[in-house]
Amino acid sequence: MNPRTVLWLIVSVTLIAVFLDLPAIPVKFDYGPIKVDTSIGGYEINLFNGAFTRDLKIKEGLDISGGVRVTLRADMASISADRRTEALDSVKSVLERRVNLFGVSEPNVQTLRVGSDYRVVVELPGVYDTSQALSLIGQTAKLEFKEFDAEATKSANPKTLTVNDVYKPTGLTGADLKRAYLTFDQTSGAPQVGFDLTADGGQKFKKVTEELLKKPSPQERVLAIFLDGVPISTPEVTAVISNQGVITGNFTSDQAKDLALKLNAGALPVPIGVIAQENIGATLGRDSVNRSVFAGAVGLIIVAVFMAGLYGRFGLIADVALIIYGLLTLAIYKLTPVVLTLPGIAGFLLSIGMAVDANILIFERIKEELRWGKSLRPAMELGFGRAWTSIRDANMATLITCFVLFNPLGWSFLNTSGPVRGFALTLALGVLLSLFTGIVVSRTLIRVFYKG
DSSP states (O other), X not given: OOHHHHHHHHHHHHHHHHHHHOOOEXXXXXXXXXXXXXXXXXXXXXXXXXXXXXXXXXXXXHHHHOEEEEEEEEOOTTSOGGGHHHHHHHHHHHHHHHHHHTTXXXXXXXXXXXTTEEEEEEEEETOOOHHHHHHHHOSSOOEEEEEEOHHHHHHSOTTTOOHHHHEEEEEEEGGGEEEEEEEEOTTTOOEEEEEEEOHHHHHHHHHHHHHHHTOSSTGGGBEEEEETTEEEEOOBOOSOOSSEEEEOSSOOHHHHHHHHHHHHHTOOSSOEEEEEEEEEOOSSOHHHHHHHHHHHHHHHHHHHHHHHHHHTHHHHHHHHHHHHHHHHHHHHHHHTTOEEOHHHHHHHHHHHHHHHHHHHHHHHHHHHHHHTTOOHHHHHHHXXXXXXXXXXXXXXXXXXXXXXXXXXXXXXXXXXXXXXHHHHHHHHHHHHHXXXXXXXXXXXXXXXXXOO
8 A cells, every 4th residue: 555545544544533532622712702611522422313322531540540349148048058159150140241331331340258148249439329330230130931821811810910829930030141132123124132051051941931832811921031030021932942032022222231131140149138338439549540640741751762763764753653543542442442550551661662772673674774875765664674573473472461360251260359350451452553553653753754
């Protein structure tokens, strides 16, 4: 691609990053008949009727902003002793997914056993209202699938009959559900909720739905979905369900999406109850964070001066690429959004040094080519090309380390700590962006502006 075309693409991406990074700045002006009272920056993103929304604010972790700690007890009465540890781990996994579904990122969720009690401790950064925290976590939030109980309706007093009397348990619970998601009917385009089942859940669903299909009336073929004892949907079974199925109804897109969210959030194998809740302050304090940011700014300036002093115009171009790197990094933090903890800030600061590491390798390689008698243009192209192998291998090793620390697959024998994952995430993003700014941005700027 033409270097000038690439340059315009880089400029466009940088301007978008500036737009995303810009904080809210009040603008007030009063001069005669002209009055302005508004603000620029601090924008929000709302796309596809709310399908993608971002407030573009930096999310701060528990050590920086404080939050809420909630201690929960899992009721293991219905779980055999040999499966209780497995059930507790499942509760932990579901709670982590639930708070993330509601926009609380990087929670600290830990399991522990106190005597005969099985407990989960949840720490939520940036949440200061304990009632809000409980609404995110839920006190019991047990998901069940129930069938119509014709005998109960005949024998019960109609005046005292409740919805729980009308339906009876099938043995299907949230433990059998793998995930739920918004989908659309291929023929009519109507919104509906698809769901995937676990291996055991698929076998149980197959048996239950086969029996329901034999029922004579549509009412008896209903498989009601209960969350915390409250029916959230009463779909009729129209086919045998084994591995995955679809919940249909007169849903709007928002209703189907909300139902999928409730199904995912409620897929707990056992009931849980709150036994303690408290607000916790920032473990570091604002002064420690400000000092860390100041240290990062000083380090950035020193790196920029070093590059300009050692490599001259090449170094100045690397500094411009470093500024673009910073703008893009902050924009990605706001879009993702990454939750910044002190380890996360450390990962970002470490990636700054790595952002110029690629430039140093390239510039030194260019110097070698010049010493071997090459003219400037061929030396620059050879410098970028021949330094790429070293840059690729060094950064790949770092990315592998980040993968192990972040543990995206949730392997129990690897780290599951939120702050450590935050460090790995910011470092990995920094490495990937440094490859872009070091190879693409610096190379394009040199091709366009460096005349020898």
